[in-house]
Amino acid sequence: MQAVLLGAVFLGAVGCRSPRPIPLRNPPTAWLWHSPVERLDPRFKYDELYVLAGTVGYGEEGLRWTFRQRWISQPSPRVWLVFNADSGMLRHFGDESTRKVADHVLAEYDRQRQIVQSQGGEVVGIQLDFDVPTRRLPRYRELLRRIQSRVREKTSITLLQSWVFDSRFAGLAREVDEVVPQFYEGYLVSEPLARARLVDFDQMDRVLGKLDAMEVPFRVGIARHRQALQATPDGRIVGSHRGVPLAEIYRDPRFTFTSVRQRGYEVQVAFRATEPGRDGKGLGYQIVYFYPDPALHEATELWLSQKRFRYIAGTIDFRLSGPAERDVMLPSDPLGSASMRVSKPLRDGSGLVDGGPILLNGQLEVSLPPGYAGLAPDALVAHVRIGAGELLVWGEGLPNAKTESSTRIPGHFGPHTVRVPIRIGLPKDQADKPVEVSFQVELSSTFGGGASSKNPSSGARQSLAKRVIWMP
Numbered sequence: 001m002q003a004v005l006l007g008a009v010f011l012g013a014v015g016c017r018s019p020r021p022i023p024l025r026n027p028p029t030a031w032l033w034h035s036p037v038e039r040l041d042p043r044f045k046y047d048e049l050y051v052l053a054g055t056v057g058y059g060e061e062g063l064r065w066t067f068r069q070r071w072i073s074q075p076s077p078r079v080w081l082v083f084n085a086d087s088g089m090l091r092h093f094g095d096e097s098t099r100k101v102a103d104h105v106l107a108e109y110d111r112q113r114q115i116v117q118s119q120g121g122e123v124v125g126i127q128l129d130f131d132v133p134t135r136r137l138p139r140y141r142e143l144l145r146r147i148q149s150r151v152r153e154k155t156s157i158t159l160l161q162s163w164v165f166d167s168r169f170a171g172l173a174r175e176v177d178e179v180v181p182q183f184y185e186g187y188l189v190s191e192p193l194a195r196a197r198l199v200d201f202d203q204m205d206r207v208l209g210k211l212d213a214m215e216v217p218f219r220v221g222i223a224r225h226r227q228a229l230q231a232t233p234d235g236r237i238v239g240s241h242r243g244v245p246l247a248e249i250y251r252d253p254r255f256t257f258t259s260v261r262q263r264g265y266e267v268q269v270a271f272r273a274t275e276p277g278r279d280g281k282g283l284g285y286q287i288v289y290f291y292p293d294p295a296l297h298e299a300t301e302l303w304l305s306q307k308r309f310r311y312i313a314g315t316i317d318f319r320l321s322g323p324a325e326r327d328v329m330l331p332s333d334p335l336g337s338a339s340m341r342v343s344k345p346l347r348d349g350s351g352l353v354d355g356g357p358i359l360l361n362g363q364l365e366v367s368l369p370p371g372y373a374g375l376a377p378d379a380l381v382a383h384v385r386i387g388a389g390e391l392l393v394w395g396e397g398l399p400n401a402k403t404e405s406s407t408r409i410p411g412h413f414g415p416h417t418v419r420v421p422i423r424i425g426l427p428k429d430q431a432d433k434p435v436e437v438s439f440q441v442e443l444s445s446t447f448g449g450g451a452s453s454k455n456p457s458s459g460a461r462q463s464l465a466k467r468v469i470w471m472p
Helices: 087-091 098-118 134-150 161-165 169-173 201-213 246-251 294-307
Strands: 029-032 048-059 062-068 078-085 122-129 154-159 178-183 218-223 227-231 237-240 255-263 266-273 286-292 312-320 339-348 358-368 374-386 389-394 416-426 435-444 461-470
Touching (some): 048 087, 062 098, 134 161, 134 169, 161 178, 201 294, 246 255, 246 266, 246 286, 339 461
Parallel strands (some): 029 312, 048 078, 078 122, 154 178
Antiparallel strands (some): 048 062, 227 286, 339 358, 374 389, 374 435, 435 461
């Protein structure tokens, strides 16, 4: 699925099926793209899912399947079977008979529908995810008409945002029961990387406003999963980068990590190629991963509810991560391997602090696993116990004691160690008493400050503790 934003042209309204308004609020659903399909983690409470059932390809012998779904068990009570087209099929879309394409797709649809039903599931309908060029919309409409006439269940299509502004789209949209514009890859090939966003609310308003005016029932595809883009050394977008998790890029010696930054509701993690590819090209090219902040999903739903489009059926999350895709944003990469120790023991220093001769120096080491994303502000807390008294030490302002250490430790994406200098000044009258220092660090693997209530897998938190005793 790619979203390509183009200029608007006159939109005509031509239809063959009467529109059916759908209630504004429906339970959220999601696309499931991985294989094999099996029962979901119970934390994900989806009553309906759009499952990738097959990918239509094109080879020397014509139509073929480059992917077919395997079903172990049902992920939800109701499913849509989704069929997409690879780049080879899209290149030959104008050459192949729409009758042959319909026969090819529907034979597989019937086969997998029987599998789902044999496992106790219900097939809601079929969805086509064919990103055909805009000039091929009339031919795509012909294919949809053939499929719709032979399917008892509902029919759905994903759509590129540019289609909505073409006069031929209205007729195509009325061949199906719903359309799903994709709002999770807002970019143009060759435009500056700095303009790329996971969600462009202004563009969303334009596209959904067109659909609503046409009285076309629609769901809204919104970002839940990471996306990645390739860009030239000077920052011009080349296209999407698919199939390689961030953790693999981090370990690949041909790439170097360059930056991580948060922009609004998303976090961008950038790498640069240090070696050319097999074709001798690509040196200096960038790969940038876009991760949605957990707040992005809630902000999008709030925006949609405020707009109150008449023909909106709900939202579809793109997409549920597969077991092999669990990298920096999911709890399967927990902080369980993080550790903390005092690498330089607390000891007497020199100089006077608050009129006293005691200055404790040390160094705290926090070792972090791959996938670590950041610390909460003022995350390093030290409890200093002097005899029967106790001092709480945090930040740079300390009651009755001082520290020169900075408590904000920056985020990173690979295994590494952060070293924090510790300097604690004690009153003179405490010089002859043991000092116990307990350090605590709050770690987080999310960018947005914790897991979203609607997406419990979006983050993980951990507290580390270390206790040391200084003897006079």
